[in-house]
Amino acid sequence: MGLTKTEKFTDLQNQIADFAKVFGHPARVAILEHLFQLNSCVCGDLVKEIGLAQPTISQHLKELKKLNLIKGNISGTSVCYCINSEKWTSMKTVMEQFLNQDLKNLNCC
Amino acid sequence: MGLTKTEKFTDLQNQIADFAKVFGHPARVAILEHLFQLNSCVCGDLVKEIGLAQPTISQHLKELKKLNLIKGNISGTSVCYCINSEKWTSMKTVMEQFLNQDLKNLNCC
């Protein structure tokens, strides 16, 4: 049916999946890496940088904004984007807890 | 067009996106958590545990196997699944490098 049955899972499981989903496209990974590399707001040049059409980039930015991972400040005709540090940190806590599950006691057949 | 333009991105960006994508569904998160919690192979009871139909679970397992994050050992009529520790560890390295980007120097407008 193409519709995820979120009600079958815990809030945390859905939250992990939501964060992971937004990282599940290389354009969004590239956008985030670019924002980190510049250490400041990025005003405008994302379209040139990433190499996809302007509406496509805008759509990817929208998904990152939806999860609050980035902030956009209007500055004249352009919009300046940057990482939302607080949200990034709390997201990282959730994701790392998932990634850091204990491997030591695993005994498989 | 519904087709990700992977050629526009680096191998690492695509790799991060591929790992993230597989974690981007709560059923797969739940399956992995279950495998970790039991600390051993899981033979059979995943369908009951997760609460989706058998073909649906089988499909999710297939995607986890495709990325080598789990191993499946045939044992009679059932198949025993467990985390692939080596792959999990290398995946974690990639993902944590992405998550742990430096937030200190970020100065936004």
Place this chain on the structure above:
DNA sequence: TTACTATATTGCAATATTACGATTAATAAA
């Protein structure tokens, strides 16, 4: 052999995602 059990595969319907041209909205500059 036949019957049973467990998992995989197939086929399909419903929904989601990706990408972009065209348009719109909002501000800046002339």
Place this chain on the structure above:
DNA sequence: TTTATTAATCGTAATATTGCAATATAGTAA
């Protein structure tokens, strides 16, 4: 005001994902 610039939104086509019923496959047990 007019024109240019920038980003968001709309509309749409192509493809991907999710979920499951039906079926196939493979092993076990009688």
